[in-house]
Amino acid sequence: xxxxxxxxxxxxxxxxxxxxxxxxxxxxxxxxxxxxxxxxxxxxxxxxxxxxxxxxxxxxxxxxxxxxxxxxxxxxxxxxxxxxxxxxxxxxxxxxxxxxxxxxxxxxxxxxxxxxxxxxxxxxxxxxxxxxxxxxxxxxxxxxxxxxxxxxxxxxxxxxxxxxxxxxxxxxxxxxxxxxxxxxxxxxxxxxxxxxxxxxxxxxxxxxxxxxxxxxxxxxxxxxxxxxxxxxxxxxxxxxxxxxxxxxxxxxxxxxxxxxxxxxxxxxxxxxxx
Numbered sequence: 001x002x003x004x005x006x007x008x009x010x011x012x013x014x015x016x017x018x019x020x021x022x023x024x025x026x027x028x029x030x031x032x033x034x035x036x037x038x039x040x041x042x043x044x045x046x047x048x049x050x051x052x053x054x055x056x057x058x059x060x061x062x063x064x065x066x067x068x069x070x071x072x073x074x075x076x077x078x079x080x081x082x083x084x085x086x087x088x089x090x091x092x093x094x095x096x097x098x099x100x101x102x103x104x105x106x107x108x109x110x111x112x113x114x115x116x117x118x119x120x121x122x123x124x125x126x127x128x129x130x131x132x133x134x135x136x137x138x139x140x141x142x143x144x145x146x147x148x149x150x151x152x153x154x155x156x157x158x159x160x161x162x163x164x165x166x167x168x169x170x171x172x173x174x175x176x177x178x179x180x181x182x183x184x185x186x187x188x189x190x191x192x193x194x195x196x197x198x199x200x201x202x203x204x205x206x207x208x209x210x211x212x213x214x215x216x217x218x219x220x221x222x223x224x225x226x227x228x229x230x231x232x233x234x235x236x237x238x239x240x241x242x243x244x245x246x247x248x249x250x251x252x253x254x255x256x257x258x259x260x261x262x263x264x265x266x267x268x269x270x271x272x273x274x
Contacts, residue, residue, distance in 0.1 A: 006266050007032035007062045007227035013234030014255040018044050022057045028259035032227050037064035051098045061100050062227045063189045068106035072113050075120035085123045089130045096134035104139050104164045107152050111144040131160045139164035139188035146174040162188030168195050180218040187224035191231035202233040205265040207249050
């Protein structure tokens with residue numbers, strides 16, 4: 001039996017205060033949490049308070065997700081891209097300050113991002129330079145424009161740069177590719193969730209059509225030894241622009257019931273009991 005730390009994103013769809021969410025996460029059996037890493041956030045407290053709250057509830061911070069609203073601007077000329085790049089550099093440095101080992105980074109935001117550019121690559125290399133200097137890992141995530149990930153990873157060779165394998169995105173955005181297998185020696189973070197192959201639903205594993213046996217085998221075959229982290233979200237709200245499922249499989253679930261189902265699915269996946 002494998003022994004991977006059970007982890008889950010701090011936001012799982014219920015509009016509760018972060019402290020309450022973390023308490024429920026801990027009570028459900030999870031040992032680690034994924035945090036949102038931004039200077040300002042409409043939904044969560046400032047970074048120092050988030051880190052303190054995780055520690056107070058005995059939860060390790062497995063990784064944190066850099067905000068990505070302006071990421072496309074990194075590939076384009078203009079002040080927005082420069083400002084955003086500088087902001088990300090500061091956030092990478094702050095991750096080292098607060099002991100966060102890995103940050104998840106979006107290379108793009110949309111299905112048709114700006115064209116690849118030398119300027120964009122130079123800005124990403126600035127992020128890599130900061131990460132190397134402060135000893136923080138950058139895990140680039142597979143998204144809708146997955147060729148950009150492959151292009152970027154082919155050009156950026158650093159021990160501090162790897163891939164965040166997102167199983168849900170692989171299933172609905174690029175099912176013809178096997179991201180985890182393709183980057184088996186460079187996986188630095190995982191986001192595990194399910195869907196029905198069309199939309200990014202962020203369902204609990206085994207509630208969609210993902211082949212979890214194959215995902216499990218690919219994770220085991222990779223060099224990744226971190227937490228098998230869930231990035232699931234109860235479809236109570238579409239405030240983040242996600243596509244909601246036609247049928248809510250968690251209708252009437254309390255936050256405690258939802259987390260219990262998520263924890264059971266995580267354990268089922270790790271133990272291979274399916």
